[in-house]
Amino acid sequence: AQRVTQPEKLLSVFKGAPVELKCNYSYSGSPELFWYVQYSRQRLQLLLRHISRESIKGFTADLNKGETSFHLKKPFAQEEDSAMYYCALSTRMDSSYKLIFGSGTRLLVRP
Amino acid sequence: EAQVTQNPRYLITVTGKKLTVTCSQNMNHEYMSWYRQDPGLGLRQIYYSMNVEVTDKGDVPEGYKVSRKEKRNFPLILESPSPNQTSLYFCASTGLAGGTQYFGPGTRLLVL
Numbered sequence: 001a002q003r004v005t006q007p008e009k010l011l012s013v014f015k016g017a018p019v020e021l022k023c024n025y026s027y028s029g030s031p032e033l034f035w036y037v038q039y040s041r042q043r044l045q046l047l048l049r050h051i052s053r054e055s056i057k058g059f060t061a062d063l064n065k066g067e068t069s070f071h072l073k074k075p076f077a078q079e080e081d082s083a084m085y086y087c088a089l090s091t092r093m094d095s096s097y098k099l100i101f102g103s104g105t106r107l108l109v110r111p
Numbered sequence: 112e113a114q115v116t117q118n119p120r121y122l123i124t125v126t127g128k129k130l131t132v133t134c135s136q137n138m139n140h141e142y143m144s145w146y147r148q149d150p151g152l153g154l155r156q157i158y159y160s161m162n163v164e165v166t167d168k169g170d171v172p173e174g175y176k177v178s179r180k181e182k183r184n185f186p187l188i189l190e191s192p193s194p195n196q197t198s199l200y201f202c203a204s205t206g207l208a209g210g211t212q213y214f215g216p217g218t219r220l221l222v223l
Contacts, residue, residue, distance in 0.1 A: 009151065034211075044154075044201065044214040086153060088212075097142055097161065098169075099205075099212055103153035 002027050004089050006102035013077050014110050021072040021105045023061075023087030031089055033070040035061055036101075038084040047072075047085070057081070077109045113138045117202050117215035124192055125223050132187045132218050134202030142205045143185040144169070144212070145177065147198040154201070160185055192222045 003026040013019055025031055035047040048056045050063040050070060061072045070087060087102040115136045124130055136143065144159040146169075156169030160179040174196055176188040185204075189196060202215040 006153075036212075043216045044203075044212075046211045049211070097205075098156070098159065099144070099203075100156075101146075101154040103151065 002089065002091050002098075002100055004087050004100050004102035006085075006087055006105050008105045009103070010106045010108065012108040012110065015079055016076050019072075019074045019077045019081070019107065019109075021085050021087075021107065023070045023072065023102060025068050025070065025087075025089045027068075027089055027091060029091065031063070031065075031070075031091075033061075033063055034088040034090070034099075035059070035070075035072050036086045036088055038086070038104075040083070044086065077107075079109045079111060082107055082109045113213065115202055115204055115213050115215040117200075117218050119218060120216060121219050123221045123223065126193055127191050130189050130192060130220075132189075132200060132202075132220070134185045134187065134215055135183050136185075136202075136204040136213065137183065138204060138206070138213065139182065140204035140206050140213075141182070143179070144203045145175070145185070145187050146201045146203065147171065148201060148217075149198050157187070157200075192220075194222045196220065197222045 005024045033050045036044045037047045038044045059074045084104050086104045089100045091098050118133045141162045145157040146154045155171045157175050158177040160166045200218045203212040205212045
């Protein structure tokens, strides 16, 4: 079954501390993975996708196929990083395309 | 400006009163989708559409209907709303090549 698991509902860190938001996936095909962010009272927006291998706002994520993980990392958290983060997996089967979201992790960065 | 719009943004209704939430995108995207967002449950897909006149159920389709008569519009219909459909709803679109999903601003629905 296709599934995305984010084990932490809430992650609280102090400003300047490293952050790692965990994401594990289950998919038999070749995965395409994303991180979306939702700031307070705003719409979801793409943070990064694994195929672009970019660093956005200091965040990076590496796809580890052996561990089926796509953890999101930032070496020094900032207060403005406080938001809801969703890991997502896109799947293709025949002519069908689907985006499956994890349950999300709320990141709280305290001063 | 590329965008996904939803209307209304906020809606309070009563059980059983039919309602429609509209969704429109101006990016000529083939794929459109509806999600509901509930605390602790994240985003769950209600319905999606691969193109005009092609729709399919997501993970939580019960109590909802959709239609895709035009490429740009993908309305969500609640024929007989119930209190358990109180939620925050998001529409999204993406091109068939995949990639970034663009989300609407959300519609907060309260069913009394």
